[in-house]
Amino acid sequence: MFMSLDAWIAVGVVLTVFPLMAFSRLGPDIILLGAVILLMTLGVIDPQQALGGFSNSGLFTVAFMYVLVAGIRETGGIDLIIRYVLGRPNSERGALARLLLPVALLSGFVNNTPVVATYIPAVMSWSRRLRLSPQRLLMPLSFASILGGTITLFGTSTNLVVHGLLLERYPALGMGLLDLAWVGIPVALAGLGYLLLLGPRLPPARKGVASAFANPREFTIEMEVDPTGVLVDRTVEEAGLRHLQELFLVEIERAGNVVSVVGPGEQLKGGDRLVFTGTSDAAVELQQIRGLIPSRDDTSSLEKEFKERRLVEAVVSNQCQFIGQRIRDGHFRTLYGAAVLAICRGGERVKGNLGQVRLQPADVLLLEARPPFIERHRQSRDFLLISELNGAARPIHEKAPLAWGLLFGAVLLAALGVLSMLNAAMLGAALALLTGCCSVGAAKRGLDTQVLLTIAASFGVGAALQSSGAAEVMGSGALTFVAGNPLLLLIGTYGVVALLTELVTNNAAAVIIFPIVMSAAESLG
Known part of the structure; x- marks a missing residue:
């Protein structure tokens, strides 16, 4: 199949975006917004396609989850975990067990990015009390949140965004909150076991740079x-x-x-x-x-x-x-x-x-x-x-139980199908503001605008690949490469996306690759 001029432009922009995000000092949001502006200026996409990401349900679900987590942070809700869950373990491996298991569980129901951001000051404080090097706890914290995020659709912003793309394309294929759990739970348990067994041996025991100053x-x-x-x-x-x-x-x-x-x-x-x-x-x-x-x-x-x-x-x-x-x-x-x-x-x-x-x-x-x-x-x-x-x-300690209740209430409403994930997150965020668990200023500070803009702009780049026909051509090429084998296509998708996430954000990689993979899957029937 031959590609049109628009398709070549779209592919050229995508191939330029990846190295720019990997090696330049510009943020991914700036680079992707610039790519969308260029594609719209050259007529590859129209304004509706360029701004389509800003109306995606997954994007707004992520934003409302940030507000819910800001409510927990403002009320000192994490302090309850430090006091009643983390405690004072007797060894470093015991400290890892008390840290990783609740983080993975929490990340299954709360977007993992704000979970890590909320936990970092708590872990720094906790490590000082235990007289442990914080470096030996922070990296396992990050990995545990990623592993926990694979359990549910709420777990990572990437899950929510890709699910939003799927609903736009095939509304009947909407997934439930726990549909990923049968794959996510075994993966999370295997990863956590690895961290607990080998985690204490891998990071070097050294003082942080900050300690010198x-x-x-x-x-x-x-x-x-x-x-x-x-x-x-x-x-x-x-x-x-x-x-x-x-x-x-x-x-x-x-x-x-x-x-x-x-x-x-x-x-x-x-x-x-x-x-x-x-x-x-x-x-x-x-x-x-x-x-x-x-x-x-x-x-x-x-x-x-x-x-x-x-x-x-x-x-x-x-x-x-x-x-x-x-x-x-x-x-x-x-x-x-x-x-x-x-x-x-x-x-x-x-x-x-x-x-x-x-x-x-x-x-x-x-x-x-x-x-x-x-x-x-x-x-x-x-x-x-x-x-x-x-x-x-x-923090407003007396409202910490209410903040946790709002979060788990939103998760429960979405899990039982009473409300959609977007509506549940929206209701929880609104109640967090109305009950005083989170001020408007704290909600604004809690929103990671770089992540949100990166996600929204990625939709425009993905739309360029789709509308120009480049995704279809690249999907056909992928099918030829894997000889029409669905398993090989799945393995190849994992490999390519994993490689791209080493260069760019996971949200951008997933949104840009999505139309190519969907075209290949449609060709397989």
Whole structure:
């Protein structure tokens, strides 16, 4: 069969796209959008075909799943897994077992990309507590999420996107949520077994690059036991405050008295002020512990809407109006709309509780503030330097069970066929916003726009191969190569797609190859 000029142009664009994505610094979304614009300009595809990916049900299902996972992240839902599932294993293999099995199971029902993104900070924190190198846990985490994603249609964005393409072409061939499980479960179990048996032996035991540049500064950090929280009447040991890596509980201030020697059996009371010493990274970790809140010296509007807060590091200038004043007496929180969580002076901790510390020039403050604080005070004479830390402020812990309930409710509705996957994900995302599990800002930040744009643009490139006839010609060539054997065609498809995913994103590879494989399958009948 002979290919038309449009077909040659489509093939040429595809052959150019792959090396560009593999070797250039441009993102895959930019390259694929550029390819779609070129194909539309040359008349290979029309505007409807170019924009067809933006109306695909699979794309929107992926987007709504991102919002659902953002709700779990904002409510500290992963902390429940760390507390009740991960725990404190006795060996590295035990740690891998506690990590990989729940990750694989969760990835079967939640898009694996946000699962990994949500788990990474939790695993970093967990590895510090276990004194394990995070590198030996992070790579198995990634592989476990991929293996779990093969179990259901919800598992990966690629599953959802290819299923959306299948529905567009053959609406009657729609698949159920668990139709992939009979293949996915054995594959996942085999892969997890390999990781558990050989995983501890393969990664080299070395310190990360980041450790060479670790922040040696020691902060004084003050937190308060929430009177209505889960830590009231628990001992220090039971609350998990005894074995915190890079953190040490120095003293407890209770009703005007100071407990200076804090033993593991010391019982916590509501309103206790806990004074820790540790690094800024450890201070970020402390914010994630359920039942602890920043010390409250006075009331301000900061008490409301804490889900939008960020952790900020600020260096006090010699022109700051609070120089020489106590943090508590100066009403720092009321004036700046920011709560002082920790203070560091000359790289060392400051003795005493934070409220009694008199500020000096060059003091480094760890603040909990709303996003506008950074822009408002970046040029302020009160601070020499302001930077946002890589870590969110306190999650809304009390809504964590609701966030998990919304996720599993959406999965259950889709699995039972009550709603389509798109409708179930859409309903779950809407309820996450309406119930306050996830703010609009957090939902926007949770959307991986690069992945979504890459998927949408891939549809335009795939449409060019289909409409120009290039897919049919290439499908016929593939059939000739495998001598019309369906098994060889399946093996060849796996091989080609696996090779392409080494060069480009898996979504782009699947969408571009889809029309070629479908043409070959149709020819086989």
